Amino acid sequence: MIGRLNHVAIVVPDVKKAAAVYRATLGATVSEPVTLPPHGVTVVFVTLDNTKIELLEPYGADSPVRNFLARNPDGGMHHVCYEVEDIRAARDQLKAQGARVLGDGEPKIGAHDKPVLFLHPKDFCGTLVELEQV
DSSP states (O other): OOOOEEEEEEEOSOHHHHHHIIIIITOOEEOOOEEEGGGTEEEEEEEOSSOEEEEEEEOSTTOTTHHHHHHSTTOEEEEEEEEESOHHHHHHHHHHTTOOBSTTSSOEEOTTSSEEEEEOGGGTTTOEEEEEEO
């Protein structure tokens, strides 16, 4: 069911400063910041040969990552994203095995314009897991 690692998401207090670190210090290819109001974040993607890093800054009062940043003011790893071929089949299989899907359980369109779901971190060794249909 699980495919390749799509990205690792890191919440940061300032996405432009974080992007500069990846670009200037590490020599990475970094996208321009894009604000996604429906998701409550501003996002930058750092492209690596084998995956991506997603830098997330809270956007708006109801940002889903605002509380994370309040608990971790310097930022930190927020979630890992794995690819799946059929997100609904993956969801149904995981739920049958006792995993909890966050929200209403229905896929939403994510930052890559593909269906995504999030899985409860307590069911995956303390790590928030995002599934993205490819």
